[in-house]
Amino acid sequence: MPDGTLIQAPISCCDDEPGLLPVVEARARLLRGATPVPEEEALPLAAALGRVLATVPRSGRSLPPFDQSAMDGYALHAADLVPGAAPRILRRIAAGDPPGPAIGPGEAVRVLTGAPVPPGAAAVVMEEHVVLRGGTVAPRRLPRPGANIRRLGEDLAAGDVLLPPGTRLDARHLALLAAAGVGHVPVRRRVRVALLSNGNELGVAIQDSNRPMLAALLARPELALTDLGVLPDDPAALTAALGEAARTHDLILASGGVSGSDADHLPGALHRAGGEVEVLKLAQKPGKPLAHGRLGSARCLFLPGNPLAALVGFLTLGRPLLARLSGSAEETGPAPLAALAARGFLRRPGREEFLPARLVGQDAASGLPLVEPSGAFGSARLVPLAAADGLLWVPAATEQVRPGDALRFHPFAASFGLA
Structure with missing residues (x-):
């Protein structure tokens, strides 16, 4: 079981600030009016991995395309699916061979996996279940009618819908499309994203870590990234840069310049450029200040x-915003894993919280993973983040997490696709 160690988190005086916006409401505001990019293109399958389907692809053929054997064995007529039958073996059919003429009572054909079964075949008996004598085959275990035969179109009929629009294509989907005879697939064009960091201190007193991190997160097949670099705390320069980027991009993503001090100019620059802007204070920790428009x-x-x-x-x-713009059906993302706290800690309630956390074992009784914070608390700390296996989510009302408490854990690789 988890031990009783208690970690004392720093208590922020702002966690009980009134008027903080729940994250679910902020997400709804952000997505309001956002629509997928309208343009689409047809790509060969080799270039379609990770792209988002724009319209419905339909199968160009049936799967299987003919009645075929599911395994190595012998195709039998219905009259020989009885005890004591010993039909004569006529020929052998391998994958890629034609099925040949029909078989009748007392006749059998040796068939290999994937081979077409001849007309008149009612079942295929596994080769492990037969005895061969003088050119005949005697089943030791009789198959049921239809056994070990993949029937024409049982998986897919010609003209069937293959995948719904909004599917982000992975290896499974490409296999299905290829098998169904689809050579080119209709996908939405890439979402064009402009990325920038804002702050006079970046590159001087502090190295910019956000832009490389966000650029890595944006390195996805359905996105096309433009790196605008670091922009200074200059209202005129920010206004000009936002106006220029908006002409050729679908999303402008920035970090810094939104906390509300007299050196934070991004929201004002967006307004001066002629845009709409809303500054939010979220009931989320870390990440309370945010602006969108x-x-x-x-x-x-x-x-x-x-x-x-x-x-x-x-x-x-x-x-979620990028998923909406790309037309993807993955707006909510994978569900978190159930986990148990390996150690306890205190916190101030008021904001839901995401903590870098690591996996430290497995609870013997439940089989659930045990997790604990991966280092000292703090939104500016990168070492605990780099040491983490994922993010631990703590509800806003929680004051204390005790060893063994049920938690929600977002593994980086599974939940957020960081790996």
Whole structure:
């Protein structure tokens, strides 16, 4: 069982701030009016991995395309599916061979896996279940009618819908499309994303870690990224850059410049460029400050400057927005795993929280993974994040997590696709 160690988290005076917006409401505001990019293109299957289906592809053939043997064995006529039958073996059919003429009572054909079964075959008996004597085959275990035969079209009929629009194509889908005779697949064009960091301190007193992190998260087949670099705290320069980016991009994603100080100019720059902007304070930790809006047809999402806050904001809000823009059906993402707390800790209630956490074992009684925070708390700390296996979600009302408490855990590789 988990031990009784208690970790004391730093208590923020702002966690009980009134008027904080629940993350689910912020997501609804962000997605309101957002629609998939309208253009589409037809790609060969070799270029379609990770792209999002725009329209319904239909099968060009039936699967299987003919009655075929499911295993190595002998095709039998219905009259020989009785005790004591010993039909004569006529020939052998391998995969790729024609089925040949029909068989009748007292006749059998040796068939290999994937081979067409001859007309008149009622079942295939496995080769392990027969005795061969002088050119005849005697089943030791009689198959049922239809056994070990894959019937024409039992998996898919010609003209059937293969996949719904919004499917993000992976290896399974490409296999199905190829088998169904689809050479080119209709997908939405890539979502064009402009990425920037904002702050005079970046590259001088502090190295910019957010842009490389977010660029890695945006390295997906359905997205096309433009790196605008680091922009200074200059209202005029920010206004010009946002206006220019909005003309050729679907989303402008930025970090820094949204916490509300007199040095934070991104929301004002978006307004001066002629856009709409809303500054939010979220009931989320880390990542309370956030701004979003639009400029022309481009959506804008401005994340906090601290690395963990930027990551959490992107995963909880940026990913759903990008899914909507790309036409993907994956807006909610994979469900978190059930887990148990390996150690306890205290926290101030008021905001739902995401903590970098690591897997430290498995509970013997339940079989659930045991997780614990991977280091000291803090939205600017990168070492605990790099040491983590995922993010631990803690409900807003929770004041204390005790050893053995049920938790929700988002593994980076499974839940957020970081690996």
